[in-house]
Amino acid sequence: MTSLDPRIVRLLLAVGAPVLALGAAFAITSLVLLVAGDPVGEVWSTILSPPETRNVVNIINAATVLYLSGVAVAIGFRMNLFNIGVDGQYRVAAFAAAAVAGEAWLPGVLNMVLAVLVAMLAGAIWAGIAGLLRATRGVSEVISTIMLNFIATSVVAFMLRQLAVREEGSNIVSTRPIPEGSRLPGIPFGDLPNLEIYGFVVVAVAVGFGYWFVLNKTRFGFDLRATGRSAPAATASGISVRRMTIATMLLSGAIAGLVGMPLLLGSSYAYGSTFQSGLGFAGIAIALLGRNHPVGIALGALLFAFLDEQSNPLQILVGVSPDIVAITQGVVVLTVVISYEVVRRFGSRLEQRRVAAALATERASGTDDKQEARA
Amino acid sequence: MPEKAKKPEQPGAEPVGDLAVRLRGIGKRFPGVIANDDINIDVRRGTIHAIVGENGAGKSTLMKILYGVQPPDSGTIEIGGKQVSLSSPAEAIAQGVGMVFQHFMLADNLTVAENVVLGAEKLHGIGAGARAEITRISDSYGLGVDPDAMVEDLGVGARQRVEILKVLYRGARVIILDEPTAVLVPQEVDELFGNLRELKAEGLAVLFISHKLDEVLSVADDITVVRRGTTVATVDPSGTTARQLAELMVGSELPQPTREASTVTEEVLLDVRGLTLPTPTGRPLLDDVTFRIHRGEVLGIAGVEGNGQAELVEAIMGMRPGSTGSITVGGRDLSGTSTRERRESGIGYIPEDRHRHGLLLDAPLWENRVLGHQTRRPSVRRGLVDRRAATADTQRIINTYDVRTPGPNVPARALSGGNQQKLIVGREMSGEPTLLIAAHPTRGVDVGAQAAIWDQIRIARREGLAVLLISADLDELIGLSDRIEVVLRGRLVGEFDPTTVTPAQLGSAMTGAGDEPAQESA
Numbered sequence: 001m002t003s004l005d006p007r008i009v010r011l012l013l014a015v016g017a018p019v020l021a022l023g024a025a026f027a028i029t030s031l032v033l034l035v036a037g038d039p040v041g042e043v044w045s046t047i048l049s050p051p052e053t054r055n056v057v058n059i060i061n062a063a064t065v066l067y068l069s070g071v072a073v074a075i076g077f078r079m080n081l082f083n084i085g086v087d088g089q090y091r092v093a094a095f096a097a098a099a100v101a102g103e104a105w106l107p108g109v110l111n112m113v114l115a116v117l118v119a120m121l122a123g124a125i126w127a128g129i130a131g132l133l134r135a136t137r138g139v140s141e142v143i144s145t146i147m148l149n150f151i152a153t154s155v156v157a158f159m160l161r162q163l164a165v166r167e168e169g170s171n172i173v174s175t176r177p178i179p180e181g182s183r184l185p186g187i188p189f190g191d192l193p194n195l196e197i198y199g200f201v202v203v204a205v206a207v208g209f210g211y212w213f214v215l216n217k218t219r220f221g222f223d224l225r226a227t228g229r230s231a232p233a234a235t236a237s238g239i240s241v242r243r244m245t246i247a248t249m250l251l252s253g254a255i256a257g258l259v260g261m262p263l264l265l266g267s268s269y270a271y272g273s274t275f276q277s278g279l280g281f282a283g284i285a286i287a288l289l290g291r292n293h294p295v296g297i298a299l300g301a302l303l304f305a306f307l308d309e310q311s312n313p314l315q316i317l318v319g320v321s322p323d324i325v326a327i328t329q330g331v332v333v334l335t336v337v338i339s340y341e342v343v344r345r346f347g348s349r350l351e352q353r354r355v356a357a358a359l360a361t362e363r364a365s366g367t368d369d370k371q372e373a374r375a
Numbered sequence: 376m377p378e379k380a381k382k383p384e385q386p387g388a389e390p391v392g393d394l395a396v397r398l399r400g401i402g403k404r405f406p407g408v409i410a411n412d413d414i415n416i417d418v419r420r421g422t423i424h425a426i427v428g429e430n431g432a433g434k435s436t437l438m439k440i441l442y443g444v445q446p447p448d449s450g451t452i453e454i455g456g457k458q459v460s461l462s463s464p465a466e467a468i469a470q471g472v473g474m475v476f477q478h479f480m481l482a483d484n485l486t487v488a489e490n491v492v493l494g495a496e497k498l499h500g501i502g503a504g505a506r507a508e509i510t511r512i513s514d515s516y517g518l519g520v521d522p523d524a525m526v527e528d529l530g531v532g533a534r535q536r537v538e539i540l541k542v543l544y545r546g547a548r549v550i551i552l553d554e555p556t557a558v559l560v561p562q563e564v565d566e567l568f569g570n571l572r573e574l575k576a577e578g579l580a581v582l583f584i585s586h587k588l589d590e591v592l593s594v595a596d597d598i599t600v601v602r603r604g605t606t607v608a609t610v611d612p613s614g615t616t617a618r619q620l621a622e623l624m625v626g627s628e629l630p631q632p633t634r635e636a637s638t639v640t641e642e643v644l645l646d647v648r649g650l651t652l653p654t655p656t657g658r659p660l661l662d663d664v665t666f667r668i669h670r671g672e673v674l675g676i677a678g679v680e681g682n683g684q685a686e687l688v689e690a691i692m693g694m695r696p697g698s699t700g701s702i703t704v705g706g707r708d709l710s711g712t713s714t715r716e717r718r719e720s721g722i723g724y725i726p727e728d729r730h731r732h733g734l735l736l737d738a739p740l741w742e743n744r745v746l747g748h749q750t751r752r753p754s755v756r757r758g759l760v761d762r763r764a765a766t767a768d769t770q771r772i773i774n775t776y777d778v779r780t781p782g783p784n785v786p787a788r789a790l791s792g793g794n795q796q797k798l799i800v801g802r803e804m805s806g807e808p809t810l811l812i813a814a815h816p817t818r819g820v821d822v823g824a825q826a827a828i829w830d831q832i833r834i835a836r837r838e839g840l841a842v843l844l845i846s847a848d849l850d851e852l853i854g855l856s857d858r859i860e861v862v863l864r865g866r867l868v869g870e871f872d873p874t875t876v877t878p879a880q881l882g883s884a885m886t887g888a889g890d891e892p893a894q895e896s897a
């Protein structure tokens with residue numbers, strides 16, 4: 001193995017860790033199935049069967065939403081902030097956006113843009129509260145964002161009652177639907193009619209690129225990462241840690257605000273009591289799985305969406321609850337942490353052996369001259 | 376010349392059983408570096424054994440191997456004549472090996488006794504038995520440690536004694552100290568050496584690393600020189616001079632630093648007036664500190680650690696909210712400005728704790744070059760980090776300051792302590808600062824690099840750099856400063872002329888002993 005090109009070795013190692021993690025997660029899930037006396041083979045053959053076009057569309061759409069959530073969490077992670085509150089942030093944001101867009105103050109596309117801006121603003125404010133508390137009062141953002149999740153639930157429920165319209169003959173309350181002209185058209189996929197990918201997928205890709213660019217290329221991103229690595233060193237270098245804390249939470253919240261947008265603008269067109277929840281928590285797992293890397297998060301989001309979608313028919317086909325994939329999803333977050341560490345150690349051992357071999361040959365050809373030359 | 380390390384020529388060589396530690400052929404590699412290569416050392420019982428060598432020679436790595444922190448790639452360790460393999464510090468302690476790291480690991484808000492017992496509750500319990508044992512150890516080695524004192528109230532020297540006590544409490548017979556004297560002023564060094572002599576009189580073996588060769592010669596029984604990962608010689612201090620030692624370390628002759636004519640100008644660059652840092656309870660950390668530094672002048676601050684030096688530096692850097700008084704640099708009032716604005720106005724800052732304030736340990740060197748210079752070229756252009764230029768400039772620092780590293784992309788953590796320090800000095804000297812706040816700029820660097828850093832500071836001073844120099848090293852203060860102020864309990868208590876003052880005079884002013892001008896201004 002040492003004879004391979006080091007670049008290929010590095011690539012193999014990079015791929016090795018997630019593969020190892022997935023394998024372990026599947027093994028543990030199988031164990032659970034075995035213990036429960038469920039048909040392990042059939043469960044996996046259902047989940048791992050090639051998805052049909054319809055399922056592919058669902059997977060991509062679900063992944064779009066999960067991706068935004070993962071990026072929102074990852075922004076906080078890069079600064080050692082645990083934004084557990086993406087869940088509350090996106091719900092507040094989606095509600096605010098739906099309420100504003102439903103009023104149709106602006107025509108057509110402008111109304112849609114307004115909705116997105118309102119969502120980002122609402123998400124940012126909701127997260128900013130936690131940022132402010134942390135920066136001024138030292139309140140742990142873990143605690144405050146969890147509390148804000150609860151508050152979000154009640155606030156949104158209350159406001160929904162105030163604003164909501166009720167469909168005839170139904171118990172579902174929701175905001176006024178967004179007018180036709182302000183909806184985001186989907187991208188047709190395959191040859192079946194009515195199969196469309198959310199138009200918002202384009203925004204998600206842009207967000208991913210922006211995340212990578214801002215964090216890795218800009219001064220702001222440098223400051224953010226430096227603060228995450230060592231707050232005292234950041235302070236000594238002239239970074240205001242307080243200001244960075246608030247800025248990071250605002251940014252994380254603004255992206256969290258986008259999480260509900262593909263759904264709102266692409267399928268539900270209104271915020272109602274059935275609006276999808278829990279997307280923020282999936283984002284935490286996905287950010288961990290993707291190691292805060294924009295591409296890694298995308299793969300994690302696709303994996304989660306794939307498992308969700310493929311497990312749907314389990315109940316009907318093999319009589320096993322689809323919740324089994326939640327175990328896989330949970331376990332993979334743990335195994336990924338372990339397997340990255342295992343692979344990292346293995347990698348550094350390889351590297352050491354490579355260096356040693358290289359130095360041994362160098363030494364054979366007389367390094368002593370070089371040593372003296374340094375003086 | 377990987378020949379076997381020479382035993383010192385003592386009459387009637389002891390039997391091997393008298394060796395506390397015997398290292399043979401120890402090797403250790405890191406990516407891109409051979410840290411240790413065929414190390415052979417014999418440490419006799421009842422002796423103080425010093426390890427000296429350049430920055431990055433592999434001293435700390437070797438000690439970590441002996442303490443079970445890192446496994447060696449090759450070689451054998453014998454302790455008390457028995458071959459052992461140590462895969463964790465716990466195993467090393469079980470074999471009677473203890474280590475005191477340069478960065479102390481004590482919990483501030485606990486008492487001495489609690490700190491000592493923490494993690495070793497099984498030995499003597501946590502109650503009266505433990506206290507009795509602590510007192511017994513403290514008395515028998517003359518450590519003078521009060522078990523009930525809070526650690527946060529202790530000075531550096533006392534904390535170090537607590538660390539040593541901790542190690543002894545766990546039954547260590549071999550004690551490793553990595554650069555124990557770097558943070559101490561001369562009086563504390565003498566006290567420490569007194570303690571070490573007590574230890575050796577009781578038959579313990581002490582291994583210690585230092586860059587201060589005079590100290591090494593005065594206290595050690597054997598000195599092993601490590602060069603580029605290999606033991607090149609073990610010498611007897613009585614027949615050796617510091618110069619010879621340095622030449623063994625470097626493999627060539629050392630440059631001799633020379634004194635230079637004064638370059639002090641009339642122009643005031645830093646003007647500090649009435650700087651006070653109150654605490655909610657008790658005496659202020661800084662009390663009405665007033666001084667000036669001119670362009671081209673080096674002002675040295677002498678003092679025992681913990682008398683307000685750190686606070687003074689942080690107040691000038693804008694990292695201490697709540698300080699009162701005025702600070703002006705080049706005529707510009709700095710009050711109300713942020714640390715970043717102060718740095719942008721041309722202040723370079725070498726912090727006293729390089730791990731805490733100076734580096735992002737897990738970031739590559741080039742990112743550490745950017746740190747503190749995020750708003751200036753070459754690190755950043757138009758809001759974007761310029762990786763290419765930052766890397767090139769890091770390479771320049773590596774070359775100019777002789778930072779021993781495989782390249783600008785390795786993480787800062789992979790550098791030896793002294794090389795980390797050289798990188799920080801190089802970074803803070805870049806961008807032509809007008810004022811350099813240097814806290815212990817040569818802490819942990821070897822004699823050769825120390826001379827090189829002094830030269831760099833002198834060159835910059837000639838071009839008008841003003842320097843606030845804080846150092847525990849009195850030779851450094853006297854050799855580099857144009858003027859020396861002594862700080863005691865947050866106040867400047869006396870000014871000295873470095874051309875006439877002796878280390879002894881400075882020492883007594885620092886501890887408040889003797890005819891102090893401290894009382895008169897009260």
Ligand SMILES: Nc1ncnc2c1ncn2[C@@H]1O[C@H](COP(=O)(O)OP(=O)(O)OP(=O)(O)O)[C@@H](O)[C@H]1O
Nearest residue numbers: 405410430431432433434435436789790791792793
């Ligand atoms: N964790 C690590 N990863 C990679 N390289 C390392 C690591 N630790 C040490 N090294 C390298 O090993 C060499 C020896 O380092 P070591 O810390 O032992 O030096 P040292 O003799 O203690 O120097 P100093 O006097 O500066 O403290 C250095 O080149 C250093 O860069």
Ligand SMILES: [Mg+2]
Nearest residue numbers: 434435791792
């Ligand atoms: Mg070291």
